[in-house]
Amino acid sequence: MKNILFVFISLTTLLIMSCEDEAPGAYKESYIVNALLLVDMPISEITVLRSLPIFDKYNNDSAKVKNATITIEGDDNIFNLKYRLKEDGNEGYYAEDSIYKVKPNTLYKIKITLPNGNVINGETTTPGRISWVKKAKDYLQYPKDSLKLPSTDTISWNKVTGNDFYLISVSCLDTLQYGKYLTPKTEELNRRVYFPIASEKRYRELTTISPIANTHSSVVWAAFKWFGLHQVKVFAPDYNFLKWFIQSQVKQELDPLLSSVQGNAYGFFGSASLVADTTFLLKNQP
């Protein structure tokens, strides 16, 4: 009897001690900086977000920090940034000097002072300019054999000194209209390219971005979610932007090693030069 009791107590103890932990609900505030300088463009759309409790309904508006003090120093200038909501719907911190264009191969430093007094710092050296060698064709024909999908074109660009990795971005500019971009124009509406995607948001995401360690790429059909008018961009990113890209695409948990800002925050202060072009993806069975 004693033995049975001993075994019972031991097993019960084991069971209790092996119990799972409850899912955490305790909220701890973090700040996330999204600051990208684009060569030959004004300083714009820098955002600072406050992380929100995990089990509250997520609302991006309430995450936005609109009253931080942000300055960017570089190219012998100090730029003060102000929070703005633009007419096109874009918002964020913009340089008061909207004429100034970010220079290539130049060091810039950011200082963000949060309303609670926390200071976040970062710096980036902008890459050199990038240029096209071969743009995508004006019209690309999606292959009829949608299983094999051989490539029919390539794009290429000049190597930027110091850059081994580039990011190719493909954005659908009009998910509704198709025929109006053809010559002659038609009334035909746009539609999706068939490809199974699980997540609703990724299904609706207009832009796909992929890395490439090369200065040319075949046209990868999986980059297109819709037919019709697209914008193709190639970024030459600095290392901070490249790390943040990995954070965005690969890891679900924010990783301090992929951030490039200091001061108890996640995020990046990075830069890139870019080239952009438009192309039109023809349906395989018009």
Added chain:
Amino acid sequence: MTRILNFTIILLFLHFTILLSQNISLLESNYGSLSGIVRDSETKETLIGASIYLEDTKIGARTNVNGFYSITNIPPKDYNVKISFLGYQTLNVKITIKKGESLRKDFELPISSILKDAVIVDAERDDDKREINISKVNIPIETIKNIRVGGESDIFRTLQFLPGVLTSSQISSGLFIRGGSPDQNLVLLDGATVYNPTHLFGFISTFNTDAIKNVDLIKGGFPAEFGNRMSAVLNITQKDGNRNKVDGIASIGAISSRLGLEGPTPWEGGSWFISGRRTYFDLIKKLLPEDPASPIPDFGFYDLNAKFVQDFGINDKVSISGFMSNDNLDYSSLGLNMNLDIGNKLLSSKWTHIFNENLFSTVVASYSNYFNNFIADRSGYGILFKNSISDYTLKGELEWFDSEKFTAKFGFETSKFQFDYLQNFTGSTDSTQQGSKGGSTNFIVYDHQSAMYSQLKYNIDELLSIQLGLRINYCSLSNLVTYDPRISLNYRLDDKTTIKASWGQYHQNLRLATQPDFSFFDTWLPTDSSVGASKAEHYILGLESNINKGYTFNFDVYYKKMDNIGELNQNSLEASNTKDVFFIGNAYAWGAEIFIQKKFGKLNGWAGYALGFIRERIDSINRGEEFRPKYDRTHDFKIVANYELNEDWDIGASFFFQTGQSYTGVTSRTQIYLPDQNYGRSKVIPSQRYGLRLPPSHQLNLTASYKFKMWGLDSKAIIDIYNVYSRRDILMRYYDTSEEDTKIEDVRLIPILPTISLEIKL
């Protein structure tokens, strides 16, 4: 200071060796000796660990891994020699030892037709309590065959039922032993290292149980004869084959079918064995209707074991062992074509020579290769991986049976490693530039690693034995010499109970880059000048007792300190040396294990409980704060039981209950955007790394086998029920933040899986 200490240890060690040999040589002259080989009487397979004792004395020995024994310094007179081995009938032979005579006597033991308890108790009583086998577990191959997953018996799955042996999940075969990761375990097959012992991306091991004769696992404190690993040794010996007649075994299971054949060579004193296993999903798939838009991937694996053994006289034996395994996955649809090809190739030859009753030698020359190749193409954008490790090793060992009091082993090991790395993420895989730059890596690294060791065992008196060892390692790539002193003690409290203790240092010059959950692209890397060798220190105290009716009881407490260990840097885009691939840090583990085992009898199996703690500290992870790794499980209770109902029916069960796996919680969530993205990606902010626990893991498996005759052949039908009460353990927990409301999602493992398999003895 460290160098002075190292030299002091070496000097003391040599001094001790010389002193002992001088003292012992004085004892020798007026005595005789007995030596030989112990075999199975039917198949003539050599038996590992058989005991040979002179009755009414305390003089005896055990056979080594080659079946050889030696008893020296025997006072001349008539003796009754008792030869016993678990599962075999005990043999009693009268011999006369004469002064100065070296008697060579080989014994053959008949297998016990009914494994009655009496036989077992007899064998256990003769067990040598002075064997210093701390933390060593031997599992009978019959028990291994009774533990199955999806109808497949498997060595690694069986080892996972030992206390203190953990996996990252139920679908992983990687063994985490006392806080050490799978790459810290030395896996030997007939003396040659196997670098990727798993199939099915880690689900089952590559070792076909039909081809295996003996499995020893040393969970820590292993002697100096084993090196270049920090945690444990899994020493697997393949069957030699039947020297009397050709026979075989065929089986059909749910996952694979196996065929094994063995027989004598045309020359006397030789045998061969060949065994193959293959999956047939690829054959079944051809019968299924296929949707071209959602094709089922082609997947299959096979493995092949072969061994050839030939005696040359009574003192020389040569064996050649071969082993191949391969996993292949093919997928093609929606513009994506990919192929994954993973495999091992191993060839080893072993020459054993008996110089005399005192001296036994072994020379092993081996080649072991592990490769993983992956090629993918998406609309002309290609990705290519071709990584491999090739190990050319020559090792030799002298085993010196000086006396009943003193035995020694001396050995060397020299290996040439070739690491091939070809990785191309540039999209253009036709040619990959030499070196490592911008998404492409193409280089070959050579390394020479050599080691010498000496291992001395001295029975100080009837109660106390000591084993001293020193292993000196040299790695050419890092130009590093490391010293591994090791010491073990054995003290007999009484006829049944022994206390054991062990301390040792263990260096490792190889690292495995692997994902925590899946072994898709496991890549071995050498220690180079960018990182030092990994180093562990083991402290073990154990108690072993033979309790009644063939039950053995073991209790071990241990502390293990690990320095310079690596965790894969998954953020790394380019790597030109080993440091770029890993985050480097330290860890320590401590715990206690209780293990009760009954190897044979109508009821056999074991029960064990382990309490263990593992902690890591790596500067680049968890902001440099200490954390427990994912596979840390504080409590680990396991039980395995097999019962022979009658001559036709055997039943078995295995059960485990362990603390839930660790996972990382979160403190909040956010949304991040890349240029032009309208939705972006949601992210979570992690709390303490692996700071939370999933629910406990537990599982019950049942098996029943029925023996019958089919076409006049001995056959066996086996019914297995894996995960009887369908407890679907959680593989991973993640936070689904793709919508505004966060959902906690669990990826669960397989539910109940009943299978039937059939074995026919040819």
